[in-house]
Amino acid sequence: MLVDMHVHCTELKNLESYSQGYLFVCVAEELETSRAVVELSRRFHFIKPCVGIHPWNIARSSIEEARILMEQAVSDNVKCVGEVGLDSKFLPETLTRQREVFxxxxxxxxxxxxxLNLHTAGTHREVFQMLKTWRVEKAYFHWYTGPEDLLKELVDNGYFIGVNPAWKIQEKHYKIISKTPLDSLLTESDAPYQYKGLSLKPELxxxxxxLLARLHNLDRRVVEEKIEENFKRVFKQ
Ligand SMILES: [Zn+2]
Structure with a gap:
């Protein structure tokens, strides 16, 4: 099975075509898409929903809205929160509000x-400190491009690092992937995002x-099984 730990399913046109051979973790961006991914998970067995408010949407939301969303998630038995986090790189102007909602x-x-399915652009260390303060045990750093010295701390604390196909053109991300133990990695697409001419899609x-098979000198099938195991571990299945 191919694991896509971070995919924006409500924006995918051909969702059903992935129903064989894929495991999708569908992230939401606000209240409406949070409802939508839960609905999708009821229709399709290969989908796990994450609900949340994306840091880019914080200006249009509130703490109250986040609470309402999470109360609904608890009653729906949702096990994942995302895409959530902090972004000081692209949206520093709402950072104070982002922190309150996060x-x-x-x-x-x-x-x-x-x-937690995390977006941590420019805030890797701050988010890590918050996880420690709150004693949150299960967290996934989507498309991690943070400091390499922090990487070891994330791994030592049992957090997972996201392998995004952006490694094809983003050297910093490639380096991170090559330095992370296989036990701490999960694959993702962040589809249908466009990154510098690269169309991110689950097939990637x-x-x-x-790449992981080459880096670790393992059979590709072994790597696929390993990532699936990591997926089960993070969701404690
Ligand atoms: Zn995303």
Whole structure:
């Protein structure tokens, strides 16, 4: 099975075509897409929903909205929160509000033992410190491009690092992937995002698995199984 740990399913046109051979973790961007991914997970067995408010949408949302969203998620038995986090790189002007809303998600993640599907552009260390303060155990750093010295701390704390196909053109990300133990990695696409001319799509998870097989000198099938195991571990299946 190909694991896509971070995909914007409500924006994918041909979602059903992935129903064989893929495991999707569908992230949401606000209230409406949070409802939509939960609905999708009821229709399709290969989908796990994450609910949340993307840091880029914080200006249009509130702490109250985050609470309402999470209360609904708890009653729907949702196990993952995302895409959530902090962004000081692209949206520094709402950072104060971002922190207030993110704290709501941390509270719920701690109380209900949820997986955090994290966006941490420019804020890797701050988000890591918050996870430690809240004693959140299950977190996934989507498309990690943070400091290499922080990487070891993330791994030592049992957090997972996202392998995005952007490694094909983004040297910093390639370096991160090559330095992370296989036990701490999960594959993703972030589809349908466009990154510097690269169309990110779930099929590219194949290329990431080939890369990991080369880097670790393992059979490609072994790597695929390993990533699936990591997926089960983060969701404690
Ligand atoms: Zn994303």
């Amino acid at each position: 704290k709501v998600f941390l509270d719920y993640a701690k109380e209900y033992d949820l997986v 998870v194949n290329d990431s698995l080939d």
